[in-house]
Amino acid sequence: MKTKNKAMIVIFLAPAVFLYTMVFLYPTIRTVIMSFFKVEGVTDAVSTWKFNGMGNFKTLFNTPLFVSALQNIGLIWLVGGIGVMLVSLLFGVILTSGVHGKSFFRSVIYLPNVISAVAMGTMWINYVYNPDFGLINSTLKGLGFKNAAAQWTGPELVFWSMLIAYCFGMVGYHMLIWMSGIERIPTDFYEAATIEGANVFQRFSKITLPLLKGVCRTNIVLWTVSTMAFFVWSQLFSPVNLSASTVTPMSYMYELVFGASSSAITVRDSGAGAAIGVILTMVVIVVFMFTQLIVRHDDVEL
């Protein structure tokens, strides 16, 4: 438009751009650079950095704990993702199919997402998974399945216990996104299909699913972003020091940058920590571009 608006544009945009540069751009660039150097303390002056090329990355991939962390995060992303997407989609479909009390159900299902993860996690560990008196084992014993009562926080199951606890809280959030997508589909489509004789499943697969592609992409991206940040749950299930079954890249990075809590000798390696950050961001970018490719933006434009 006109040039006298230029001043306004600049003034209005300046604070936001400044904040972005200072808080996102500068740190990201610096972290990327740091990942190629050997840096011990995160506050060390740049002059103490020693160039290390790909050394940090090589060390990381040779560390069993980090490899476990990658495996864990991969499983969380894939298995957890599929589980959460399916369950939340199911709930979304159920709640938009005309049940009574839709608002109530929707609110209750979203509620765990609103409660602090620290609170939820503690409750899961001390109540649901408690081997003697926990919810799961008591219910199993009550129903007569005494042998099924297991050590949910034992070495083989603790990862899955953690995953289930995490996914429980995430279902509500993704369900809301599905629902908004479903509700944007004009009901005429469904009416026309019903007139033509389509049953529930055909309506779902031929109308609902294809038109949800854009929403699907959004859900995948959001899920990826929140999964990469998996930290609090990892800390809750392994409070004192890291465990191969619950470690995630972010909790490993926290230990690297700030020092392990229990050993008397605190080994810090901020360069490696930066490298982890770079790896995780790359994953997010890759997933984002991948979803751009396979899910075209052709949902309903209202």
Place this chain on the structure above:
Amino acid sequence: MAKNKIRQKMNWKKELALAPGYLVVGIWVVFTFVLIGWIILASFSTTREIFDGNLFKFATGLHPENYVKAWKTHKVSSYFMNSLLYTLVSCTLVIIVSAPAAYVLSRFKFRGNGFLQNLFATALGIPAIMIIMPLFSLFSQMHVNQSRGLLIFLYIAINVPFTIFFLNTFFHNLSVTFEEAAAIDGCSPMKTFWMIMLPLAQPGIITVTIFNFITIWNEYFISLIFANTAKTRPVAVGLYSMIQSMRYTGDWGGMFAAVVIVFLPTFILYIFLSEKIIASVTGGAIKG
């Protein structure tokens, strides 16, 4: 989304067809109630009872003093005040920074508009760990670490991208006739924004503010790094530090009382505003 609450007679055949749906959702809801109910019961209990699993027997009666203890000795009140300060101030300033920017981006065509919009969108995908280390180092050198002002600054900066994103979509949907009318009346574009467009955007602003409120209230990682002294801690980190300290004092009843105190505001806010919250979550997400 129109709320068509047309009162139809109960169509039993229809309900029956939906029964499996009710069942599935119903089980989930019951489970949620059980979990949250347990937390509340535990908060009135003692450590022994929690670990012995005798929560429901209440052998020693209810213990409301857990709440008093949590509030006073665990300094929950100070965590609360901190979180309140952080959320209120940050939410307000986020709007002051983001609304003008979103408006300009949605209304005016200029070089770099698309670029800037994508720039802000990518911020959503940058995980916190990429940015904390250099920031920690920078702020250490500036000697402002562990201060409230710093945390507020960070909360604002981190929530600006999403808010711009959301409000951008919102402004997009507002009709241009308002600005045209204002221009005819001789109103300058800046004034138009502050006096007309901003008030019009109120629903969107309220929605995104509620969402920001919840995000900042439950925020953990950034405050863990940048504001972890007893004076500056907000509730999520405070809760974690209470759990840690309770590990060494063994006061689990008090810890759960603290947990309930911490999640109550979000819960109450949520009950009253759940429609708006849900609208904000979905409104911003669709255009992603």
Place this chain on the structure above:
Amino acid sequence: MKKKLFSLMAIVLTCAMVLGGCGGAAQSAAPAPAASGAASKSDAKSDVTITYYSMWNETEPQGQTIAQAVDAFKEKTGITVDVNWQGRDIRKTLQPALDAGQDIDLFDEDVERVNGTWGKYLLNVEDLAAKSYDTTNGKPLTDVINKKLVDLARSLGPDGKLSTIPYQPSTFLVMYNKDIFKTAGITAVPKTWEEWLAACAKIKAAGKTPITVDDAYMASLFGYHMARLIGKDKTLAMVTNKKIDDPAVLTFGEQWKEMYDKGYISKNAAGNIYPAGQQEVASGNVAMYLNGTWLPNEIKNSAPADFNWGSFAYPAVGKGGDGPEANQYGAQCFGINKNTKHAEEAFKFIVFMTTGEWDNKLAADSIGVPMANDATWPKQLTDAKAVLDATTTRYPWAVGMENEADINAKIKTNFALLVSGKLDAKGFADAMKK
């Protein structure tokens, strides 16, 4: 109207931020010198403020006692101690703060950690410790407090110089429930592995579980047992070489598989997340726990008030290994920042806490051990005193098994599988070798 309200709100909140936030920024970086202070009291008092980063949480017994001591100290000397209660997170937060040059005068933590990790920030206190103070009856400080620990602090210090003053000593050994032992008919504590197994059998026959563990202490258990099999040096060598491949690891696997098969270890041990292990002891279901002398204090809220505590050194196991004369002992300790401007005042506070009235009070409030040589240990820990006095070899924490995050994680995973029946001895040894 709405716009006015909106801008008013914005202004009010911005003011709130300026007042609340910037105040915070200024004060936490550099504490305001002597804001309060002893202007009202007598003239000989100082008006210095020192900043103390504490490893304690304000709500712990130690934290509460120290808070009281700080008030008493101010009354006595006028020196204000500005305490920053970090809790155990101090392990992560102190170093960045010191690196960034924040004004910290005094800090405390485990003696190995303060000297090993933060040694380069420590002030040499040999001279200050050689002086006498009003609570030391004319003798140098180092003469009135526990000599074994002072020697330890000196040996761990940078260049072998005393740079920290220990307090809250502790020993790592088997803590047990004397009542259960009595009911089971055990008359003497086990000194060898055979006696240990016999005692476990009796406890099991009496309907209780002999021992438990949780994820925080599995590495210590492994380290201790290995050192009892092959000796401290060989055990530490495994850590340095990052290879847990000594043939005795197989023996460890066999012995603990036996413990599992006979039901001597709690069936929850594999899945216990800290502090679930010690809660089992508190509930009276488990008889023994390889833990530290801090245990009575940590579970005093959930254990019955008349819990009858006893302790003994971990038994000797193999011929090539150490016996009950080798144990881990240590302490927390106070360290003074090399860059402090108030060394004398900070040291005065250290003396205040490690001698006389407040030394006793701290020990009493936290079921801990006082520093003064002639002090009495709490009755729950009298057995531990005998063990400490008889200790001639000192193990480092967890016999080094927690120094490498990978080794620690490996132990946790495989030991848990071993004591839940999922791995046999050979499987365990093979998994540890990887």
